[in-house]
Amino acid sequence: MQQTAAEVAAGLLAGETAAGARAIRWLDDRDARGSEVLAAIYPQTGRIHVVGVTGPPGAGKSTMTDMLIGEWRARGKRVAVIAVDPSSPFTGGAILGDRVRMARHALDPGVFIRSLGTRGQGGGLSRSTHDAALVFDAMGFDVVIVETVGVGQDEIDVVNLAHTTVIATVPGLGDEVQAVKAGLMEAGDVFVVNKADRDGYQAAHRQMEMMLHLRAQAVPPDGWDVPLLRAVAIDNQGGAEIVKAIEAHRTWLDRAGEFARRGGMRAREQVMTLVRDELQAFVLEHVGDALIERVAQRRLDPHAAAREVARALTERSTLA
Amino acid sequence: MQQTAAEVAAGLLAGETAAGARAIRWLDDRDARGSEVLAAIYPQTGRIHVVGVTGPPGAGKSTMTDMLIGEWRARGKRVAVIAVDPSSPFTGGAILGDRVRMARHALDPGVFIRSLGTRGQGGGLSRSTHDAALVFDAMGFDVVIVETVGVGQDEIDVVNLAHTTVIATVPGLGDEVQAVKAGLMEAGDVFVVNKADRDGYQAAHRQMEMMLHLRAQAVPPDGWDVPLLRAVAIDNQGGAEIVKAIEAHRTWLDRAGEFARRGGMRAREQVMTLVRDELQAFVLEHVGDALIERVAQRRLDPHAAAREVARALTERSTLA
Numbered sequence: 181m182q183q184t185a186a187e188v189a190a191g192l193l194a195g196e197t198a199a200g201a202r203a204i205r206w207l208d209d210r211d212a213r214g215s216e217v218l219a220a221i222y223p224q225t226g227r228i229h230v231v232g233v234t235g236p237p238g239a240g241k242s243t244m245t246d247m248l249i250g251e252w253r254a255r256g257k258r259v260a261v262i263a264v265d266p267s268s269p270f271t272g273g274a275i276l277g278d279r280v281r282m283a284r285h286a287l288d289p290g291v292f293i294r295s296l297g298t299r300g301q302g303g304g305l306s307r308s309t310h311d312a313a314l315v316f317d318a319m320g321f322d323v324v325i326v327e328t329v330g331v332g333q334d335e336i337d338v339v340n341l342a343h344t345t346v347i348a349t350v351p352g353l354g355d356e357v358q359a360v361k362a363g364l365m366e367a368g369d370v371f372v373v374n375k376a377d378r379d380g381y382q383a384a385h386r387q388m389e390m391m392l393h394l395r396a397q398a399v400p401p402d403g404w405d406v407p408l409l410r411a412v413a414i415d416n417q418g419g420a421e422i423v424k425a426i427e428a429h430r431t432w433l434d435r436a437g438e439f440a441r442r443g444g445m446r447a448r449e450q451v452m453t454l455v456r457d458e459l460q461a462f463v464l465e466h467v468g469d470a471l472i473e474r475v476a477q478r479r480l481d482p483h484a485a486a487r488e489v490a491r492a493l494t495e496r497s498t499l500a
Numbered sequence: 501m502q503q504t505a506a507e508v509a510a511g512l513l514a515g516e517t518a519a520g521a522r523a524i525r526w527l528d529d530r531d532a533r534g535s536e537v538l539a540a541i542y543p544q545t546g547r548i549h550v551v552g553v554t555g556p557p558g559a560g561k562s563t564m565t566d567m568l569i570g571e572w573r574a575r576g577k578r579v580a581v582i583a584v585d586p587s588s589p590f591t592g593g594a595i596l597g598d599r600v601r602m603a604r605h606a607l608d609p610g611v612f613i614r615s616l617g618t619r620g621q622g623g624g625l626s627r628s629t630h631d632a633a634l635v636f637d638a639m640g641f642d643v644v645i646v647e648t649v650g651v652g653q654d655e656i657d658v659v660n661l662a663h664t665t666v667i668a669t670v671p672g673l674g675d676e677v678q679a680v681k682a683g684l685m686e687a688g689d690v691f692v693v694n695k696a697d698r699d700g701y702q703a704a705h706r707q708m709e710m711m712l713h714l715r716a717q718a719v720p721p722d723g724w725d726v727p728l729l730r731a732v733a734i735d736n737q738g739g740a741e742i743v744k745a746i747e748a749h750r751t752w753l754d755r756a757g758e759f760a761r762r763g764g765m766r767a768r769e770q771v772m773t774l775v776r777d778e779l780q781a782f783v784l785e786h787v788g789d790a791l792i793e794r795v796a797q798r799r800l801d802p803h804a805a806a807r808e809v810a811r812a813l814t815e816r817s818t819l820a
Contacts (some may be wrong), residue, residue, distance in 0.1 A: 215803040220803035310802070389660065401604065440796075447795040447802065452783065454806030459779050459813060466819040475767040476760075481542035482630070482767065483535040486774030489819065493779060496816040499786040499809065 182264070192319050193224060197289060200319050204294060207311040218311065226443060228260075228317035229430055232342030232367075233327045238373045239348040242423075245327045249285055251419040252323055260292040260316035262309055264328040292316060305478035306341070307457060310450040341446050343439060344429045346370045346422065347387060353378030365395055370425045371407060372418070376410040382487035382493040385410070404432050463489060512537070512639050513544060517609060520639050524614060538631065541638035547764060548580075548748055551762040552662030552687075553647045559668040560694045563733040564742075565647045569605055570743035571739040572643055580612040580636035582629055584648040612636060626661070627777060630770040661766050663759060664749045666690045666742065668731075669708060671700030685715055689726060690745045692738070696730035705730070705748035724752050783809060 188206075191199025203221075206214030233241050233248070245261060253258045285291040296308050309326055316324045326342060347368035371392065373384050388408055395406075407425045411418030433439040467489055474480040508526075511519025523541075526534030541792045544647070553561050564579060572579045605611040616628050616783035629646055646662060689714065693704050708728055715726075727745045731738030753759040787809055794800040 215801075218803050219801045223798045226798060242548045255528035286793065314802075380624060436528065444792065444796040448792045450802040450804045451787070451795055451809070452780075454802060455732070455783055455787070455809045456776065456780060459804060460772075460776060461785075462814050462817075463775055463779075463819075466817070467771070467775070472768045472771060475771055476764040481535075481539045482634075482770040482774060483538050485771045486778060489771070489775045490778035490782070492819040493813050493817045494782050496818065497782075497786070497813045498816065499783075499812040 185213040186220065188213070189217045189220035191435065192315060193221060197292065200292065200315050203311050203315050207315070208308055208398070214311070218314060224429075225314050225317040228321055229323045229344065229426075230313055230446075231325050231426055232321055232345040233325055233348065234345065234367075235348035235350075235374075236353060238353070239350050240413050241327050241348055243451070244348055244372065244374055244411065245325050246285075247411070247413045247416055247419040248325060248423060248426075250293055250416070251423040253285075253288065253290055255423070257322040258290040258320065260312075260319075260321040262292065262295065262312050262324060262326045263295045264305060264309070264326070290323065292319070294388045304320055306453045310341070310446070310453065341449055343442050344369045344426050346372060346426065348372045348374050349384060350375040350437065351378045351384040353384075365391055365398060369404065369429050370422065371406065371408045371409050372422060373408070374413050374418075376412045377412050377415075383412070394432050402438075403436060403455040404429065459493070463493070505533040506540065509540035510531070512635060513541060515640050517612065520635050521611065523635050524632050527635070528628055534631070538634060542634065545637040548633065549643045549664065550633055550662045550766075551643055551645050551746055552665040553645055553668065554577060554665065555670075555694075556667035556673060558673070559670045560733050561647050561668055562730065564666075564668055564692065564694055565645050566605075567731070567733045567736055567739040568645060568743060568746075569611055570736070573605075573608065573610055576745070577642040578610040578640065580632075580639075580641040580644040582613065582632050582644060583613065583615045584646070589616050612639070612641065626769070626773045630661070630766070630773065639651055661709040661754055661769055663762050664689045664746050666692060666746065668692045668694050669704060670695040671698045671704040673704075680735075680786050680790045685711055686719060689724065690742065690747050691726065691728045692731050692742060693728070694731045694738075696738070697732050697735075701730070715733045723756060724759075725747065730740070779813070783813070 185206075188199045188202050191383065192203055203214060203217045205211075206217065206280050208214075231248075233245050235241055242263070245263070249259050251287045287291065293313055296305065296312075313324050313326070347365070349369070349371070350373065371388055373381060373388060375381075376385075385408070391408055392408060409418060409425060411422060413419070430439070433442070471480070471485055471489070475482055475485050507524065508519045508522050512523055523534060523537045525531075526537065528534075529604075551568075553565050555561055565583070569579050580753070605613065614632055616625065616632075633644050633646070665687045667685075667690070670693065671690070676711060680722070691708055693701060693708060697707075705728070712728060723727055729738060729741050731742060733739070748761070753762070791805055791808070795802055795805050
């Protein structure tokens with residue numbers, strides 16, 4: 181069994197699944213060996229294509245992810261998946277639902293599926309996603325699909341870090357769900373109406389067309405023509421067109437210098453996320469109960485308390 | 501027009517709607533006068549009952565909130581609402597949908613409705629919710645309903661800060677939506693199956709019963725017997741029972757010393773949220789492009805970069 185960070189780093193650079201799984205576990209557990217592995221592999225990263233797949237609950241994202249894995253495998257590409265599950269603090273894990281379908285890829289060494297809970301505050305989700313994507317990158321995977329429910333700021337943060345974002349919708353969603361989706365419109369590079377054999381497909385398609393039209397008026401053109409596709413993922417229909425659109429987007433990213441630019445944004449966001457994590461841990465440890473007690477007893481207001489704490493950290497900072 | 505913080509503070513302590521709206525706007529805009537108002541009113545707060553209403557998209561939360569407002573108004577209580585809307589960065593605001601129904605309360609001075617977007621990162625949502633709740637508290641409102649989509653860590657954070665959390669569900673939701681809801685089970689104090697006149701009500705009721713049974717086994721008993729109610733909010737059915745359950749929970753909170761304890765947790769969380777905000781702003785301002793450039797060019801790994809930044813802030817900290 182590989183025990184040292186150097187052994188695990190060497191193993192995963194050679195593409196070994198067990199080494200990759202171990203590195204990810206260390207990183208999730210905040211084991212210092214995780215950071216050691218990351219330092220060793222980091223120079224070998226920067227090639228993987230990060231593809232976000234998102235949309236409202238019920239849009240069939242897992243089924244679509246499953247279909248995309250199949251399409252890429254048929255093209256000889258190696259595919260990793262980071263599935264961000266809503267998880268229950270008391271069941272102790274995610275309810276997998278139809279994600280179990282992906283089990284058919286379980287024995288394929290060209291596929292690596294990682295489920296993450298939404299547990300933990302303060303960027304835990306972003307941090308784990310970033311770390312796992314770097315591990316998959318160093319292992320030589322060509323694509324990592326980050327699948328997430330498109331609701332909530334954390335999830336939107338994750339999606340915003342993809343090179344290419346696929347937004348899935350379905351016919352017949354209620355108004356509220358449509359509103360949820362609206363928050364993601366700007367982030368989408370490829371749109372898919374899934375379950376396109378259902379009643380209401382034409383209406384859903386028209387609604388998306390209208391939203392894309394509104395978006396085109398609000399956002400300055402960057403040269404990428406956003407496609408609106410149809411799929412019936414459960415019947416494996418439409419996958420080839422989606423993969424083609426994603427790869428066309430990748431080509432566009434490279435030509436426009438956007439792949440490097442989005443990579444730079446990812447680097448900035450990852451550093452900021454980690455800094456927030458470290459500072460939060462430090463503050464939690466050092467803010468005394470006495471201060472909170474004064475706030476709870478209405479002798480000090482929360483804004484003044486926060487200023488006091490922040491000043492203690494920043495006034496003698498050696499940051500340039 | 502009231503211009504100074506002192507005038508606005510005096511106005512809102514006298515219950516003036518315009519003063520309250522102005523204070524909230526200052527707080528949202530991070531205008532320093534907002535913090536001044538907060539310092540002035542804070543000693544007068546601590547009485548309001550914070551009630552979270554949450555559930556998956558489509559559960560009819562807004563309609564239920566509307567019904568609860570009506571019930572409380574009939575009992576002579578003053579009710580504020582903080583509606584947390586998913587908002588689009590490009591439409592420039594929330595899609596209101598059926599929330600427009602609440603317009604019937606618009607001219608009632610005993611009702612104050614505040615819509616918040618989910619915009620902004622790093623606790624923006626929690627911060628705005630906390631601040632607004634304190635303003636309503638000082639204005640003399642009896643109850644503030646915090647209505648939010650029950651998906652995403654930010655939203656769960658907001659819900660966890662309520663004194664009483666009402667979880668709404670409806671018949672016929674897909675598995676994925678049920679999974680989303682699972683993440684909130686532990687936070688619920690009152691459960692409601694809304695749209696109870698629909699097909700599938702019995703199944704939804706049984707499912708919730710089973711979940712509550714599982715929860716009772718996993719969570720140590722604290723003396724509060726969690727009720728499972730039914731409602732058809734659109735027809736104004738079930739509101740009286742829900743309000744009765746919420747008020748029984750409030751009585752239990754007071755008797756068990758939980759009202760003060762949850763208030764203390766709110767104070768801690770509010771201070772931490774504000775500290776995170778301040779530190780994030782400081783770091784964003786001071787982390788140079790040169791550092792990020794080294795990370796983007798693979799000359800420095802993100803974990804090492806983050807340690808470097810965090811150390812610059814913490815090594816000379818004067819926090820006790």
